[in-house]
Amino acid sequence: MKNELKIGDKIPNFSLQDHNGKTFNSVTDLEGVTSVIYFYPKDESGVCTKEACAFRDSYQDFTAAGIQVIGINSAGIESHKQFAEKNNLPFRLLSDPGNKVIKQFGVKNALFLTGRETFVVNDKGIVVHKFRDFFKGEAHAKEVLQFLKPVK
Template sequence: MINELKVGDKIPHFTLQDQNGNNFNSATDTLGITTVIYFYPKDESGVCTKEACAFRDSYQDFTDAGIQVLGINGAGIESHKTFAEKNRLPFKLLSDPGNKVIKQFGVKKALFLTGRETFVLNDKGIVIYKFRDFFKGAAHAKEVLEFLKTK
């Protein structure tokens, strides 16, 4: 059984590579900065593309608030690089081979695909908000921005 991260939990330590082959270390690269991590099933699928583009279209709102955005799924670096370039994604997409990190976060599968869930972390790596909706990918950025306005 997978333990599900809840609001108030500290995220697990992980190191993954982004679409450019650079390491991202959760222990150091989330400290001191509010971070949005969204897990999504597949590069180039319809709902996932809408979700990524919604974060892209809201990216200035996030950066103006000093917030970094990260997308994570099990696809390889090359797939992420192609997806990011094709859709002009200005944020990091992290490759999670074997879906180890998605399992550490406790993101539930939907149908036969890995899940779609978004987490907001405070500057100490603690989950302060989460949103899950498998079929409404574009809603993730909007829901996070609404939450951040209330905080």
């Protein structure tokens, strides 16, 4: 596994399918826009649902600031689609089979699950902020909004 990405590092190029079966390409879909990329262990688990819903509830704040939100884990497209529909998630969920992208970002596992970590990436693909807290999923959106306040 590669070392974890640090603030100032450029994110790796990757291409994944979203919950609607559309291809998301990091080079073209992240170019020129600040993005929040959050990695989470499992669709429909309690903490992951709270985390996704916190991003959903703050989504207007993110979009008003010109920021896109993207969630990533290893679940399949159909699982992501059901999770997004059930929880009215307005952002893209990307399927990362085999956890290839999570490993490229260097997100560390917690117990027997993949980790939970959020990255803020500027319009040039550089990590400008990151936050890791495995047990407080709902804290991720709040932490990122707090970081972004001076940027607005």
